[in-house]
Amino acid sequence: MVSAGSTTGGTAISLPAAQQLIDGKLVPSSSGATFPILNPATGQEIGQAPDATAQDVDAAIAAARRAFDESDWSTNRELRLRCLRQLHQALLDEADAFRALTTAEVGMPGFMMGAAGFDVPVDGLRWVTDLLESYEFESDLGVAEPMGIPSRRTVRREPVGVVAAITPWNVPTQINLAKVGPALAAGCTVVLKPAPDTPWVACELGRLVAEHTDIPAGVFNVVTPRANDVAAQLATDPRVDMVSFTGSTATGKAIMAAAAPTLKKVFLELGGKSAAIALDDADVASVAGATAFAACIHAGQGCAITTRLVVPREKYDEAVQVAAATMESIGAKDPAHPGAICGPVISEVQRDRVASYLRLAEEEGGRFATGGRVAAMDGDLAGGYWIEPTVVAGLDNSSRLAQEEIFGPVLVVIPHDGDDDAVRIANDSAYGLSGSVDSADLERARAVARRIRTGTLAVNGGVWFSPDAPFGGYKQSGIGREMGVAGFEEYLETKTIAEPA
Structure with a gap:
């Protein structure tokens, strides 16, 4: 034992x-x-x-x-x-x-x-x-006369x-x-x-x-x-x-x-690099807080996590501020602690990989609204593999931080200039695994969601993750x-x- x-x-x-x-x-x-x-x-x-x-x-x-x-x-x-x-x-x-x-x-x-x-x-x-x-492993197609030959057709599904x-x-x-x-x-x-x-x-x-x-x-x-x-x-x-x-x-x-x-x-x-879109009539603070929370879950180690927050340009500073405050309140904690949301990344290799992206963020001209470093932990946790929950501002969607899957607690905030631009940004990715759209107008949110090339989408907080719901991606997802x-x-x-x- x-x-x-x-x-x-x-x-x-x-x-x-x-x-x-x-x-x-x-x-x-x-x-x-x-x-x-x-x-x-x-x-x-x-x-x-x-x-x-x-x-x-x-x-x-x-x-x-x-x-x-x-x-x-x-x-x-x-x-x-x-x-x-x-x-x-x-x-x-x-x-x-x-x-x-x-x-x-x-x-x-x-x-x-x-x-x-x-x-x-x-x-x-x-x-x-x-x-x-x-489950019906056999179905009857009925009788047809291909080439004049009356035939009964059965379709079987086999392992x-x-x-x-x-x-x-x-x-x-x-x-x-x-x-x-x-x-x-x-x-x-x-x-x-x-x-x-x-x-x-x-x-x-x-x-x-x-x-x-x-x-x-x-x-x-x-x-x-x-x-x-x-x-x-x-x-x-x-x-x-x-x-x-x-x-x-x-x-x-x-x-x-x-x-x-x-x-x-x-x-x-x-992989995925999913976009959380707030339209200009959405409660941007609520979307920013929820997206920052999601990016911290399990230290961001989820392929379907929304790691690009796409918000109206005029509300950009507010979104960055709320996202940063949310991540600061969560922090990195012992995963055995009852209140833990963001634990360690899986290994030293992964920690170093995420840290390399944080260095790249600064090289690309981004700034850290919060985080940006390997997290310093105490006691037994000092030997673990920790990254501070991080919000990156000041980059556009062409940056590597916005295009590549990081698999750490790192959120990139990107401004948009209306619905068409938000759709363009969401689709400007090699990936197409997941995403979300929020709007005060449900029909407007649905219309945007239909234009995004991704395998799963949450509209106004809906949850798609369930055993009966198919999950998978478009493109390189x-x-x-x-x-x-x-x-x-x-x-x-x-x-x-x-x-x-």
Whole structure:
């Protein structure tokens, strides 16, 4: 057993050491090698993860292939329903330990466990299981006479096969379950490869599958290689039918290229640089405060967070002032503290990357209305990876700060000169993942929202994040949709069958 106590304010939770799940067995690396799991709030080691070898990845792919081809998992809906409900109950039963581990390993503030940190993804597993129960895998197209031949046509939806699910470190339980749940429900078999920064929550998911469900051996596997070249086999191996990846746009492009020789199906949920637009009749102070709050959540480590605040030019100074005051009131805190909103960034590498953008902000001519530095913390937290919540003013949308995904608690405030200009700024981005529009006139806000090329939009404070709502992006924010019926159907192929009428 290993202690996963989070930080100075955390409660120690004893959990089994992280192990891989390969072909139904919880196993270490075949080489015996491990790597440290660090608490990003303190920089201290909290556990060890198996450093998977190419042999481990090969074994996991072979197990998943065999389970898909030789077992009845893909065709036995009742088995899948029973197993997924068992997994859902196991997650509920071990919720406290899972939440504590997430705060410790991910640096995620506790308040997020009621949303993307734990509750929403677990409810999403329940939702997709209910969908499986009612989903029509066959539909009748009726009789037609193509080329004069009377034929009855049936359209079948069938599982795509072996899925490699490759997930990031920012909200691992959400993204792990958003891939694994629909894939298993569809009848696929899965090899899950988590980010090396957050392997433990994925290993815990594997442990729950092994110890608390009837999921057959090989149907679900977890491997934890630290090296990219070992993980790359998942994108190139011809036994894998689909790669489902969430992470950076650069890595997504590399995965797409690696998968091309075998023409795998590829799902990509990638970066974002989303705009929060306040029109000239909106309550700009309210929008600025809400956007600054959102940019602080989990230290800004969310692909769909609105990190560009686009406000009327005449209200620019007010928006900057309110955003700065909001961020100052939030500050950076121990994620185990009950009032924490902005915890650490995930690693020293990420902290240094964000710090480089802060230096760039000044080089580009921007100014810091608040923040702008690596945060100085006391006690155990002094060894963690901290960035001050930061508001950058004085830059336009052509700046790199406004164009590139930073993945830290950094908000850039940009002026606009009317609705058309606001739409132009929002769309002037390589990304198109999320955004928001606020106006006193709902129809006006809707009209602007319809012109923004992005996958999700909040209008006047509406919330789109829900298990039944598809999520994904336009442009370089990705290909395909996760969650909702559309997310489930990503893991299905379509077959048309014709027979004499």
